[in-house]
Amino acid sequence: MNRFHQIVEFVNDLDKRWVFLVVGLAVVTSTIFRLTFPEIPTPMVRSVYEKVESLPEGSRVILPFDYDPASEPELQPMANAFVRLCAERNLKMYFIALWPLGQNMVAGVIDDILQTEYPHLEYGRDYMDFGYKSGNEGVVAVILTDIKKLYTTDAHGTAIDSIPMMAGVRNIRGFDLILTVSAGYPGLKEWIQYAGTPGNIPVAGGCTAVQAPLLYPYYPDQLVGLMGGIKAAAEFEALVAEAYPKFQEDKDRFLTALVRMGPQTVTHLAIIFFIVLGNITFQILRRKRQQEALKR
Amino acid sequence: MKRTIPLAITAIVGAVLVIAYFIPHPPFDGLREDFSIFFDIMATFAFILGGGNLIKMHGNRISRREEGWFFSLVTIVGFLLVLLVGLTKFGNPDGFRGSSVTASGSYFDHVYEYIFRPCGATMFALLAFYVASASFRAFRARNAEASILLLVAFIILLGRTFVGALLTSWLPDSLRFLTIPYLAEKIMVVLNFAGNRAIMIGIALGIVSTSLKVIIGIDRSYLGSD
Structure with a gap:
């Protein structure tokens, strides 16, 4: 297995503590920097x-x-x-x-x-x-x-x-x-x-x-x-x-909800990032497994 | 007798409540109101039963030293402590005859304000971490169904944030139907509405059929096995 696939495997099976760390950082930083976003009423x-x-x-x-x-x-x-x-x-x-x-x-x-x-x-x-x-x-x-x-x-x-x-x-x-x-x-x-x-x-x-x-x-x-x-x-x-x-x-x-939407928005983005990351690694590994099966 | 009386009560009360819904006139409307009050009174007694059951269950776990018995001990001590400060109104500024058990400054208020409230909020806050971890593992495009679920989740997640609007704000008005907030709204309002309404109608029909079986006496499972 080459270095690239080792990294992909690592990310694919990423320990949940790394996810917790990123989510924690997303909440803390957006709270410290007091990020707020405009809201359009539905x-x-x-x-x-x-x-x-x-x-x-x-x-x-x-x-x-x-x-x-x-x-x-x-x-x-x-x-x-x-x-x-x-x-x-x-x-x-x-x-x-x-x-x-x-x-x-x-x-x-x-x-x-x-x-x-x-x-x-x-x-x-x-x-x-x-x-x-x-x-x-x-x-x-x-x-x-x-x-x-x-x-x-x-x-x-x-x-x-x-x-x-x-x-x-x-x-x-x-x-x-x-x-x-x-x-x-x-x-x-x-x-x-x-x-x-x-x-x-x-x-x-x-x-x-x-x-x-x-x-x-x-x-x-x-x-x-x-x-x-x-x-x-x-x-x-x-x-x-x-x-x-x-x-x-x-x-x-x-405007407490507006203030709380900052951390929520950033956390949503972190979750989206993890979903995209998980799917990229999943597809790479699936293609690799298919290629290996064809070789056999 | 042990089964006949509960069956008769169920049949009479059930039938009266159904009739009262369609004929809201005397004597049925009055009976419906009375039965509702009976229910509220019985619900109060359910608290006493619930408390007794909690002590019995956790007491057994402690006496048998089952796995996690210490948590049962914490549960019982917490339950009795809150019950004690609530019933005796310890620390209530107006004394035992004071107006409210939740009066500001009372021990009950302190337990709520400084223990229960932060603990509850902490548990809720932990959800974000577990949701993130579960999303990372579960939302994988393994097959066509999972891919559709992933796509929908993606649109809804983005649509719930300001970023969703920002990402597709460059689209002209003629292509508004492609913007993420529009798609997110349509998924919730059209697809979700239709799906949920179908489920709700199905559940309602199921409840009607089960209720009829209980009222008529065909379904007696609620009486237990004795």
Whole structure:
């Protein structure tokens, strides 16, 4: 075997630690050099944005946060962007969680965004948190007809009847939008099947990139728009920042998805590089084996 | 009796829920709501069963000193610790009668904020490394099917980045259908839509047939073998 084929063999069977090293370097360098790329919003992301923008002030939006820290790096930017846009539009926000740790995610956006950036918004008047309830799609099915049968208090133990923004609200049929952030089951699909479609309530939302292809079939009839992964979140942030220029001032705070797209783009390129490399070496070795077989 | 009662419950509840979907009027609509609430209550009890099962399974592994028993010990200690700080509301600024178990500053909040959250994010971040390694080994053009898969993966990967648009931005408008973002979108919106819808319809038909068998009592596998 000549030197060239030895190198090809080595690359073809490259130890996975070399791959890890290259991916690690791709992430670290792009983070250090703060690489960002412009994002062109796709129609599905634009639909979500336009739906929220089209709601009149005071519209009721239910925000199910069905994810946990495992998918937080991918989903938190879009959750933040949803909340900021709803706050800017003065929409009434009703947070809810079908995942046990979704409640912590809600608490995070209330602390970090609503109470910090929008101190004029008042809990109970402009936003409220139903908290977590077990029962998955069962919870959705019940609140479609009667919220108070399942929720007598909010996440903080306050009686639902004493919360001003619950006055006149019996169920979620009268809500203007279901805007979910979902990482799996129960999530966006269950909100479409058990609330959106039977209750004729518009549903839009975001999910992890791997989940998105399974949800595309609901678009555009049962799903107003869909945002898959950090890329869609970056596109959404670009739309929000264009309409509300104050968000362009501090990228690290307001445009986190756009910032995170830098390392993701470079890592994607590293993966593409490895796929191309693997195929070149594979084809060279296959041709060599075929030639050797012919000689025999 | 042990089998008849569960079979009767399944048949009645299943039939009522199906009827209520097509006839959403009294008494069926009320029954549907009640059954949904029963389900939510039972789901809460499932947590207790789940906790008991977790302790039993991992307890057995520890007592038998099975391979990896130490990890079982970590699981049980972690479970009991979080349960304890959650139930007792240790460190809650408002005390035991304080409003929320997740109140900022409580021990439960610290466990979540400083242990669970970073660990979860770390596990998620590791995916990138394994995806890269798996892509390098798996995406090889071994035959025609693998070549098509490779080509599609390539277009989608490039289409998900700014580079995809950059690479084919020089193409004139008349050749827009050859640009990578356009191709990536069409693969997702046309091919993926069609394939996934077909799969979903197939699954739905399967669920309908299985559910009918369960309601009628033909399929009794959910009752166990006793």
